[in-house]
Amino acid sequence: MNQDYLALLKQRRSIYALGKEITLTDEQVVDLVEAVVAESPTAFNSQTTRAVFLFGAKHDQLWELIAKRLEKEVPDPEAFKRTAAKLATFKAGHGTILYYTDMAVVHDLEQNFPLYRDNFQDWSEQGQGIMTVGVWTSLANNGIGASLQHYNPLIDAEVAAAFDIPSTWRLRAQMPYGSIEAPAGDKDYLPADQRFRVLK
Template identity: 35%
Template sequence: MQNYFEMIKNRRSYYNLSEGIDLSNEEVKYIFEDILNTTPSAMNSQPVRVVLLFDDKSKEFWTKVNETYDNKIDKDKFHGFFHAKGTALYFIDDDVVRKMEKDIPSYADRMEQWAEHGCAMIQLNAWQGLREENIGASLQHYNPHIDKWVRDLYDLPENYRLVAQMPFGKIEEEPEEKDKAPMDKLLKVFE
């Protein structure tokens, strides 16, 4: 297992993906189970839900997303999404958020935000954890335009709110370096 900081440096947005990963669907499922079991959430409320799509189910999803956008998703991007091994859909269960607001009224105005934080943590853990297994991923936001048919297609309750979509697969191309803001703007130290 490599050093944690090497691991987080390896995470990038990978768009050019294909199906041929080394792990079975079952092994990818275990990764998500571990992440859902271990990632913290505000007051242990666990408001995040994940739907995992593999193979033809993932292809069907991206075909429908593209149709929703009148088949106008950038061709290269769509090629990578369509040929990915799978896609993780991240949701927040709004019933959990409403219950937290009711149970802990003194923090009611924070619950929504904290659920989003918890969801982001799960997304990042998955993004990095998959990369550790040599699987590339990116984070996409075609919601809310796809929300209605997503709920219908996977038979999900009204209280599931789609937050993000993460196609993942074999890395076909390393992304270019990106500009980084100067560190003295990002970090201040007093000692």
């Protein structure tokens, strides 16, 4: 049994200690992610996933924006210090990828295929998940650490205004990435009998 792909999946971990020095150029990161997104399956080949690449000052701007927004939500200064310290680890990375779903495409599908109307948003989320794992694993295969963050929807309006995001794009996640400055912690696994059923 070939387990090469499984070995790649095991490389993909949530890396929080990020640095600036990565093994790829910015152009290579864009090329890699664009290829993964293009090859990731979506329901009805709807291609609902979108990605925005933030490098340098734009990457810093995102995490500064998020910090200012969250400061309004965390009234306790001591608690916000912990939040700010976590955000600083993401800003310390090389760049960020913003993941979006183009809701115009989802709504067109809902109109054109009424029998499946209630499923298209769920299916677009499946497309997001498939694409995200593909990108994350591809970065890990190049020695680049990443994690997936979800400060949406709190930050949606500010991010859209700051980076000129189309109004039909719905923010789904943020992926800060960079050099791996410390390994991921141990990962726990549920017992197989709690997750799987095998019927013959």
